[in-house]
Amino acid sequence: MTSTNAFTFLMLPPQTDLTRQWARRLAELVPAMNLIVAEDAETAAAAIPTADAAFGTLPAELLAKAKSLRWLQAPQAAPPAGYYYPELVAHGLTVTNFREIYNDHISAHILAFVLAFARGLHVFIPQQLRHEWKKPPEDQGVVPLPGSTALIVGLGGIGAETARLLSAFGMHVLAVDARRTDKPDHVDELHPADALDTVLPRADFVILTVPHTPATEGFFNRARFSLMKPTAFFINIGRGLTTKLDDLVAALKAGTIAGAALDVYEQEPLPPNHPLWGLPNVLLTPHMAGYGPHLNERRFQIIQDNCRAFAEGRPLRNVVDKATWF
Template sequence: MSSSNAFTFLMLPPQTALTRDWAKRLSATVAGVNIVVAETMEQASDAIAGADAAFGTLPPALLAKAAKLRWLQAPQAAPPAGYYYPELISHPLTVTNFREIFNDHISAHILAFVLAFARGLHVFIPQQLRREWKKPPEDTGVVALPGSVALIVGLGGIGTETARLLAAFGITVLAVDARRPDRPDFVAELHRPEALETLLPRADFVILTVPHTPATEGFFNRGKFKLMKKSAFFINIGRGKTTRLDDLVAALQAGEIAGAALDVYEQEPLPAEHPLWGMPNVLMTPHMAGYGPHLNERRFQIIADNCAAFAEGRPLRNVVDKANWF
């Protein structure tokens, strides 16, 4: 094992009981780390010049004073737009994030949406609330999963786990990804993003797991919906700003797709007067697909692993391509 080198790790404000606890645990478990907990921006400004690494959101004014900073741990898997500003992108420091901690929870949420549409729950749950017993004809209202096709846009950790679960139901999985070179056995086809428009007409379920980046902002628009089957369902659990909601509403109203399920939205919270709320073929959850046990412990483990790696000069987990925000 390589020897550890002492370094200063700055916890940027705001602080919570959780981050203070993380600071104590890191001090106790990572050799050579000097933890500085900044409760205010003034304290952070005083400490940043001596910091080798930091956790949290780093505004440009602090970055300008960061004479030694070589590593920044982002506080989220996909921080909001503005986290990666030009000065941070051009700076030589490495950014890491919390991706991968939601894979099991979010993939289960996607499966819930797929199964709900496949078995008509978007129809039957409202009927239940109306106390209405109404059966469709025997050969209608369901999607036979064996023989159906799902297109996953974004085959990262969440997309890969979702593909594995879908394949277990007999669904043929197509995928689009900008980076991934290898195709898992349970994915029938893996394509580059340029192939998306040729794949959309083949899918019964189109599932977006992509982050919000300069390339994906608003990329799912009316033109993409028009390429989908009229019997197909659209699911977005990635980031809301990847999909134009006005275009989604128009596509649903025109019958261009059969339905949509969303956990993320262009505007959050979604205004009460938004037309999506009243649409019978829409399922919505309030940006909570990642909810589940063990998330904070998973976050801490990434920080702890990266602190140990940083001290020993080893590669860090979850390194971000800053120019592309993930």
């Protein structure tokens, strides 16, 4: 029988009906845990000196008061810029996150973008709204997916599931990743991150699934768009700050690339006067590619699993490299 150790778990403010519900469930499922639900900053400040673990966003002033903190569960898969500040990165505690819960939803969203471009829906939907019946020549306006090449930039859970779906359509799948060295069956070629510029010119679809990190901020820019085929499509469902939108607009207007589909943006919401709204070769969704059923239950399962693992001295799920933010 696995031994368990008592520990104090602090749920940092702000609280919602959902986090309070999680707290009630955790208290029943992990009896070795002393659970503190901080409804305000004062309660959190009083509890943090003796907390062993915490959930939520931990400001630097609270971290400075933490004497026993060894684990922090981030409230998102990729928290916004500023979550991993220098003091937190330098601290000895372990951070975990909610990655892997969106794989099916986001990969389906990517596939929808790919199929829309491949079958010309970015042309036909506006025609429908204008009540226009306008057929292209039989040999134009379609991208045959068998024999086409997709490049996935970031081969985590989302990227790997996307590769599986794309390969089912007969596509040749390339991938680059900063960490992964094991090539999944549905990926034809896996390259290190520094090979990106070498493989970019080969792709008909370039798909970004990478998080926002110091290394990826603004890394898709004018120079990288210039390396893509003029017939290629760019898709970003990772994080908006990875892509320079002014450079993307310039590439689209100049015909440097054929089109773009975005779910994430440098500025959100995307301003109503932004030129992307009016471009005919662009598909835009409002940062909802991850939407779908069961997400909150998946989040809770990670918290529950990690609370039990922490109590039993086992490895935690979804450990983050704090220096690189993922």
